[in-house]
Amino acid sequence: MIKIAYIINQLRKTGPVLVLKDIIQNLDRTKFEPMIIRLRKDDSTNSIASIFKQMGVEIIGLNYSFMQLELATRRVSYCVDTILKNRNIDIVHTHGYHPVLVASMLKSGIPTVETAHNISAEDYIYSKGRFLGTYMNIRYLRRLERIKHVAAISQTVQSFYSGKLNKPMIHVIYNGIDTTVFKPVDLKTKRMLRERSKIPLDCKVFLVIGVLNKRKDPKTIIRAYKRLFDCADISAPFLLFLGTGSLMKECRMAASDYPRIQFRGFTQNVGEYLQMADWCICASHSEGFGLNFMESLMSGVPVISSDIATFRELLEFYPVLKRYSFPVGDSVKLAQKINNAIIIDIDMMDICEDVKARFSAVVMAKEYMSLYEEMKI
Template sequence: MKIVHLLPGLEVGGVETHVVDLASEQARSGHRVTVVSGGGRMVSQLHPDVTHITMAVHRKNPITGAICAVKLAWMARSKGWDVLHAHSRVPAWIAWWTSTISGVPFIVTCHGIYSLNAGLTPYRHADGAICVSKAVMDHQRDWLPTRTAVIKNGIPDPGVRWSPKEGGPFRFLFVGRLTKVKGIDFLISAFLPMANRQDWVLDIAGEGPLEEELREKVASAGLGDRISFLGYRDDVAELLSKSHCCLFPSRSEGAGLVLLTALAVGTPVIASDLPAFRETLDDRSLIPMEASVWTDRLANAIDHPDSPQPTSPPRSIHDMAVEVGEFYVTK
């Protein structure tokens, strides 16, 4: 099957990781796979048999989008593409226009809790929609086509297991974009009342627009020796294996690939009480977004360290790719 994925870029993030993993698994299974994006550092992580086309499918400009659609429609006809698979809102518009011109069906995956507005119009016109969680499907239901399915994310085997270092401070970990949606600003505020305790550290792996503001906040609180900004990391599973607890203070979430990786590694987690997280975690790991509650829970995690909680292992990338492939051909 000739499959084409469209997404804004391949810098860093959950959607980007999902597409890299899915496209690479499809290529390993014998499909001819192309990824169209604005480019980025994760292009190099695609399987060698995946073709990458750099194109401005991230720009919110109708003229640019139309030009991209015409180019892609020509490629679709000349190369005999079987399906277009869009992974964000702007690429969904371009996939819709490309499909209209070329006749190639297009599928969308809904990865997050999107704002419900006219920007989602292409989703209604898709030949099918995949939602990464029931929470996403319930939220966006009125903007989805008749043929819609929940297909849970799969992840590669992380290759490591939870083995935190004995002795030393309790090590918390946050992995994600440094944005308000991911709640990193809230998390640092929750740590401030614990400034007098010397028995913890927080590692922050990720980049984003809040980084400078957060660094200043940490420095002004005198916590520069305990809260470390690691920047982008491609060894997330290794970081998880060496941490005592991974934190997910998201204000909104579609599914959470890092959460699934943490569970696969066996790392204990604390997460905000969101519908998407409720599909994966039980009440012991979920707490409301109240700073005092988080501070108390963080302190309790230090004083009473958890063992990894028994959970069903996350599904494999192969199983997810098979289900996606079946969705492509089901009418």
């Protein structure tokens, strides 16, 4: 039995945590025994810790603050080392900035692997600002050198870290999608879901999923919509935003006169919203993988996407969608793509089958299990 300790900051519903959930959910539990070390206290409003507990996973919550993890990293690492030794852990799998800092200072010699979920030079600056983000990027890269294995979630991410780290090989393990949640539905189910959400069946629905922040760029999407439709246009499509974030107030103000632009906030049933949607819009300035992009395709929903390296990589698998790519931050070009999407239907059946075969959570977990076995040798 190989015992794995997953170190993560929090268990709130974010992309990395959902990936961790899908890895553990699909582990061969006759060969692998998982546990989680959570460095910070969870926000009770969007924690999914209960899902891990239902899977029988032990969670050790250390409840450190951001500043403690920054300024007392070595002390935190000593505490984590003690936990690992007491539980005879064989492998440490980290997810993110502080977990890497902590794991890089471990003295136990346990093999380590980090899943690189983003392009740190971009993501940290978008999320933390230029000064703190630049500092975090430098520190993350220095400490990542001490982690034995790195698993990049796309070739784009692999390319970035290959140019920054002195490592002979960086693995590519694409994120996987839970096919039990994200899947196409028939018209009857779609009608039922729309009735429940008070959305008529005879209109188009464009869905935007994710945090409302600069990196995801919801304001460009709103500007594009307003270029196409009058606020009183009852034939206009619905534009639904799922998520909250620092730009929520600005976005609500920008869309205040448009009743068909709606903000549904944080929701646990993203899969159901995708099943009622016609299109998804991803306007990101930076992505490591594009989880919402692939969740949409898995659900049979085509995507209008910004022209960034990660999305270009994914579109090589599905070239029919390349025509719906637009320059980052360009609301005029995005409006054109939305207008084209309104009058065009795309047969997604073959794409759904390919996504399932290539990007399912089961496929991802198998690749991680192979890596764990390789690390244990």
